[in-house]
Amino acid sequence: MNEAVVHLHPAGRLAALVGNPNAGKTALFNRLTGSRQKVANYAGVTVERKEGRLHLPSGKHVRVLDLPGTYSLHPRSPDEKITCDVLGGNAVGEKRPDLVVCVVDATQLRRGLRLVLAVLRTGLPCVVAVNMMDLAETQGLRIDLEALSRELGVPVVSTVAIQSDGAEHLQQRLDDHDVWHGLLSPLAAPSARPDYEVVSEMLGRLGLQKAARHEASDAIDRIVLHPVFGPLLLAVLLFLIFQAVFSWATLPMDMIKAGTSWAGDFVSSHLPDGLLRSFIVDALIAGVGGVIVFLPQILILFFFILLLEESGYLPRAAFLLDRLMGSVGLSGRSFIPLLSSFACAIPGIMATRSISNTRDRLVTIMIAPLMTCSARLPVYALLIGAFVPHRALAFGVELQGLVLFVLYVAGVAGSMAVAWALKQLSGKGEVRPLMMELPWYHMPRARNIAIGLWQRAQIFMRRVGGVILVLTVLLWILASFPAPPEGATGPAIQYSFAGMLGHALAVVLAPIGFNWQISIALVPGMAAREVVVGALGTVYALSATATDTAQSLSPLIRQSWSTATGLSLLAWFVFAPQCLSTLAAVKRETGEWRWPVIMAAYLFALAYLASFVTYHAALWLGIS
Amino acid sequence: MVFDDITRTRFHSGPLLAAPVGEACVVRSVRAPDSNPDLKSQLEDIGFVPGETVQITVRGFPGGEPLAVRIGESTFALRAIEASCIEVEIISNPGLR
Numbered sequence: 001m002n003e004a005v006v007h008l009h010p011a012g013r014l015a016a017l018v019g020n021p022n023a024g025k026t027a028l029f030n031r032l033t034g035s036r037q038k039v040a041n042y043a044g045v046t047v048e049r050k051e052g053r054l055h056l057p058s059g060k061h062v063r064v065l066d067l068p069g070t071y072s073l074h075p076r077s078p079d080e081k082i083t084c085d086v087l088g089g090n091a092v093g094e095k096r097p098d099l100v101v102c103v104v105d106a107t108q109l110r111r112g113l114r115l116v117l118a119v120l121r122t123g124l125p126c127v128v129a130v131n132m133m134d135l136a137e138t139q140g141l142r143i144d145l146e147a148l149s150r151e152l153g154v155p156v157v158s159t160v161a162i163q164s165d166g167a168e169h170l171q172q173r174l175d176d177h178d179v180w181h182g183l184l185s186p187l188a189a190p191s192a193r194p195d196y197e198v199v200s201e202m203l204g205r206l207g208l209q210k211a212a213r214h215e216a217s218d219a220i221d222r223i224v225l226h227p228v229f230g231p232l233l234l235a236v237l238l239f240l241i242f243q244a245v246f247s248w249a250t251l252p253m254d255m256i257k258a259g260t261s262w263a264g265d266f267v268s269s270h271l272p273d274g275l276l277r278s279f280i281v282d283a284l285i286a287g288v289g290g291v292i293v294f295l296p297q298i299l300i301l302f303f304f305i306l307l308l309e310e311s312g313y314l315p316r317a318a319f320l321l322d323r324l325m326g327s328v329g330l331s332g333r334s335f336i337p338l339l340s341s342f343a344c345a346i347p348g349i350m351a352t353r354s355i356s357n358t359r360d361r362l363v364t365i366m367i368a369p370l371m372t373c374s375a376r377l378p379v380y381a382l383l384i385g386a387f388v389p390h391r392a393l394a395f396g397v398e399l400q401g402l403v404l405f406v407l408y409v410a411g412v413a414g415s416m417a418v419a420w421a422l423k424q425l426s427g428k429g430e431v432r433p434l435m436m437e438l439p440w441y442h443m444p445r446a447r448n449i450a451i452g453l454w455q456r457a458q459i460f461m462r463r464v465g466g467v468i469l470v471l472t473v474l475l476w477i478l479a480s481f482p483a484p485p486e487g488a489t490g491p492a493i494q495y496s497f498a499g500m501l502g503h504a505l506a507v508v509l510a511p512i513g514f515n516w517q518i519s520i521a522l523v524p525g526m527a528a529r530e531v532v533v534g535a536l537g538t539v540y541a542l543s544a545t546a547t548d549t550a551q552s553l554s555p556l557i558r559q560s561w562s563t564a565t566g567l568s569l570l571a572w573f574v575f576a577p578q579c580l581s582t583l584a585a586v587k588r589e590t591g592e593w594r595w596p597v598i599m600a601a602y603l604f605a606l607a608y609l610a611s612f613v614t615y616h617a618a619l620w621l622g623i624s
Numbered sequence: 625m626v627f628d629d630i631t632r633t634r635f636h637s638g639p640l641l642a643a644p645v646g647e648a649c650v651v652r653s654v655r656a657p658d659s660n661p662d663l664k665s666q667l668e669d670i671g672f673v674p675g676e677t678v679q680i681t682v683r684g685f686p687g688g689e690p691l692a693v694r695i696g697e698s699t700f701a702l703r704a705i706e707a708s709c710i711e712v713e714i715i716s717n718p719g720l721r
Contacts, residue, residue: 071669196673225682
């Protein structure tokens with residue numbers, strides 16, 4: 001049955017930001033609308049259209065669309081298609097914009113103006129915003145905006161999106177009624193001459209033929225992209241990050257732990273024994289409090305990720321790893337989506353929209369969950385803290401940080417193996433272009449890093465207060481009822497619904513060393529990986545005998561599990577698709593149920609296999 | 625390989641893939657292989673158009689792939705397949721442009 005679709009467009013005039021990737025559209029969008037969309041120094045950060053509202057000096061407002069960057073109006077990848085569809089008025093749920101703001105990087109005029117010509121031919125009114133004017137000036141580029149405006153036949157303004165008043169000229173222009181109904185530029189007519197010739201002559205007349213140089217970037221690249229030092233530097237950098245995640249976080253984590261254990265003791269001593277006390281101590285403090293402990297580690301990891309994103313290093317890392325990617329049948333284009341997946345697989349899967357080859361895009365989606373997302377960090381940190389001794393190895397290397405590094409590497413190695421296997425099945429001998437821009441390096445801006453960290457902390461706390469809290473409470477209910485029969489000897493949870501479920505699952509999971517408590521925790525952990533930590537906290541708080549409930553989770557599991565079990569659970573989390581929202585994102589991006597089902601099946605199979613091997617190897621080696 | 629022979633003698637013109645690192649060249653033409661006709665317009669979109677200055681800044685290791693290529697004001701990472709589509713000629717006096 002067909003459904004009639006009614007498009008309701010919000011009233012008001014609509015301006016769309018269009019430009020080359022990494023020209024600063026999103027930074028300008030944030031400046032205009034007061035939004036805080038993610039910006040970074042590489043191409044393809046924005047893969048969807050985002051809308052905001054701009055209040056003009058006159059008091060009127062317009063709607064502003066931020067669109068994915070594109071080099072031309074011939075779309076090659078799903079994200080570029082979004083931009084072209086919007087400009088053509090073919091996008092579902094959005095009217096054709098009334099005006100296009102062409103954002104041009106002042107230091108990349110040649111390429112930007114070629115896109116401007118293509119936009120002019122769409123016949124839409126247009127304003128050209130020459131962005132990053134500050135950078136151009138430091139490089140000695142003098143751009144005569146008046147003359148450029150005469151050449152193009154449309155208004156031209158300068159912007160510096162990273163300065164608080166950097167969009168003022170643009171705002172004033174957008175307040176001008178005539179701009180929205182501007183005369184068609186003479187360049188809008190189709191021309192027999194190629195655009196690059198038109199632009200080249202235009203730049204010649206403006207005295208801008210000479211290419212700008214960025215000596216510092218060149219000097220950095222000579223080291224960073226060096227065949228020997230480059231990969232070495234990358235390895236050292238990643239290694240140091242994982243060391244820092246453990247060593248820097250100790251103090252804040254101890255403080256949070258002390259706080260939660262104080263809260264547990266306080267409630268225990270002031271409330272009578274009963275359901276309410278059990279709810280607060282076992283569900284809220286042991287469950288949710290057990291997850292908050294990991295906030296410092298997540299923030300430290302993101303601090304480094306944001307630094308790398310801001311500086312422009314990420315595409316260089318992609319450059320260094322391109323041979324590896326190519327050998328397993330992927331293009332360098334897959335690198336950025338996979339890297340985003342280290343934060344969370346969902347934005348990573350969405351970022352695959354910048355991959356033009358459908359087969360490569362699907363393979364990238366299928367392996368994205370193998371990248372170690374930040375939700376795994378609390379689980380890893382808990383298990384490493386409990387089962388890996390805190391010991392310094394040679395050269396200042398610390399064992400716990402090393403194990404964490406190995407787990408990240410295991411995820412990457414697993415993904416490469418899967419990609420290689422898929423290459424044997426399909427896409428052999430296909431040509432995979434790279435064409436990835438290596439942007440100039442920028443000094444990371446403290447403000448962007450601070451905003452990024454703040455947003456990360458908010459996301460994490462929202463998860464703690466949302467899905468993690470709800471599921472932990474739900475688990476507490478299932479683990480508290482029904483009450484144990486008269487004369488029962490074991491802890492009450494053994495006789496509850498959760499206890500029964502755990503014992504049933506443990507039959508399947510016993511061969512990989514999981515006890516019934518772990519089996520229970522894995523079920524709510526399907527919603528999000530960190531829930532497992534909260535769930536284990538609640539399960540153990542409820543199974544503990546009276547006195548030691550306020551004890552933190554780590555020593556509890558160290559006492560009750562074998563090391564083989566701990567390592568087996570670590571191996572499980574490298575592969576297991578313990579995240580329903582990721583599977584939903586795969587359905588959304590591929591449009592088919594087939595892919596999330598295949599993904600879940602293969603990842604569970606890999607997880608079971610990895611845990612089985614780890615568990616039995618550990619037993620055989622006598623690690624206890 | 626044929627490219628090796630060209631590099632060993634003095635490179636004057638040919639595919640960008642064979643150009644020596646650090647040598648300023650000018651793009652003469654771009655042609656795509658029959659297996660991937662899209663490549664031509666894709667390369668043109670990112671700036672590989674006749675007359676543009678081009679220079680290999682870094683050659684990957686091992687196997688000489690990928691390449692970091694300066695084109696106009698920007699730098700792009702290219703694989704061998706793309707770099708072999710671009711015909712270039714050495715600028716004898718780079719100061720001229």
